[in-house]
Amino acid sequence: MLSRFFLKRPVFAWVIAIIIMGAGALAIYNLPVSQYPPIAPPSIYVQAFYPGASAETVENSVTQIIEQKMTGLDRMIYLSATSDSSGSSRIELTFEPGTDPDLAWAKVQNKLQLAMASLPEVVQRQGVAVGKATRNxxxxxxxxxxxxxxxxxxxxxxxxxxxxxxxxxxxxxxxxxxxxxxYAMRIWLNPDKLTEYGLTIEDVIRAVKAYNVEVSAGQFGGTPAVEGQRLNASIVVQSLLKTPEEFASIPLRVNQDGSIVRIKDIGRTELGTxxxxxxxxxxxxxxxxxxxxxxxxxxxxxxxxxxxxxxxxxxxxxxxxxxxxxxxxx
Missing domain, CATH: 3.30.70.1320 (Multidrug efflux transporter AcrB pore domain like)
Structure with missing residues (x-):
């Protein structure tokens, strides 16, 4: 009955077919991507940084410690890790397709907390990042x-x-x-000068930390204020250093004769990276x-x-x- 209707009206049948084809062509650009099944397996990365360490040191003191704690994770397929001479450690954990990335991230984060106490102090200060991203x-x-x-x-x-x-x-x-x-302020030290003045690198680090700091000394005209007081301002007795000249003038030691040993006496400063x-x-x-x-x-x-x-x-x-x-x- 229905086929006979279209056989007797071929022009109408062609119009219906063209309309269907046009609607399908237009729909290609609006297909919801969310309807496609997840094919790529989700992965979670753990990244840490150990400044000044060699690749072997990073592997032994950071990467292996974190790897040992990443056991017993549900639906994990495999993990891979890299340690390089720049002090960077990166561990990639790949899970089965369909795994909730947020749930996998939370489990990896919990496992990482078990390893944090065993990591070097400088690595803990730098922070260990956990994120959800593909490998490539x-x-x-x-x-x-x-x-x-x-x-x-x-x-x-x-x-x-x-x-x-x-x-x-x-x-x-x-x-x-x-x-x-x-940008970073670079301080290049001369080891011969350090020996000559009887100083160490730790002395330089302590001096930089002591002088490159912003200290607030309270307020001028703070409450409770006297009658007629209209001015209120914060008092800053020392601010962060900005120029190489300011860093070069940091005192390291005051000698008995009153002379001062400064950073510029044992090295040089420059703005670098x-x-x-x-x-x-x-x-x-x-x-x-x-x-x-x-x-x-x-x-x-x-x-x-x-x-x-x-x-x-x-x-x-x-x-x-x-x-x-x-x-x-x-």
Whole structure:
């Protein structure tokens, strides 16, 4: 009955078929990605940093201790770890597809607390990060200075200060890894001068901690105030040091004859970067690199588009000559 109706009206049948095909073509762009089954297994990473340690020291005192505690985790398939000479330790834990990433993150966090007491004190002060991200990079974002007004240290400091936290909040981004560090005041010590003046590195560290500190001494005109008091201001007796000259003038010792031994007498100070282990270049130009890892269960295309859209939005506030490039984009 129904087939006979369309056989006698072929034009109407063709119109219905074309409408169905057109609706299907339009629906391709609006298919909900959430309906696709999770294929990639979720992974959790644990990252720690041991400044000044060799790869072997990091492996023995950080990586192995954390690995030993990561046992008995439900639905964990395998784990892998890396330790490098820059003091970085990273452990990747991969779970079965379909595992709730939030639940897996909480379990790894609880296991990590059992290992924290056994880690070196300096590692505990630096902090141990636990996050949800895929193992492979989704894309790498680079910053270059087209006019050469900014060097690599300037670009890497800008990337970490202004871009890293913003990109980490983009939906679908699990981790933003910065290939570089921020500005840091570098104090280069002369071992011969230290021996000559009878000083040690610990003496220098204590002096820097004592003088590079902001101290509040109360308020001027604070309550209860006298009648007619209209001024209220905080009193700061010492603020954080900012320039290499200020750090060079930090006193280390006062001798019996009244002379003062300062940092500039046993070394030199300069504004540099915290670590020099990574030097990135793009087409021969110094660059700052930010590697993007996806969050577990995120869609790669929508995450990459969201990252590019956010960078395009922020590019309006870039310093003159700074440009965004994409050396690696999957």
């Amino acid at each position: 990079y989704l894309m790498i974002v680079g910053l270059i200075s087209e006019d050469g007004s900014m060097d690599g240290n300037d670009l890497r400091d800008y990337a970490q200060s202004n871009l890293e936290k913003v990109l980490a909040r983009v939906p679908g981004v699990g981790e933003v890894e910065n290939f570089g560090t921020q 915290e670590f020099y282990d990574v030097q990135a270049f793009y087409n021969g130009k110094p660059t700052a690199g930010l590697a993007i890892r996806m969050a577990s269960g995120a869609n790669a295309l929508s995450t990459a588009d969201a990252v590019k859209k956010k960078l395009e939005e922020m590019s309006r506030y870039f310093p003159p000559g700074m440009k965004v490039v994409y050396p690696y984009d999957t």
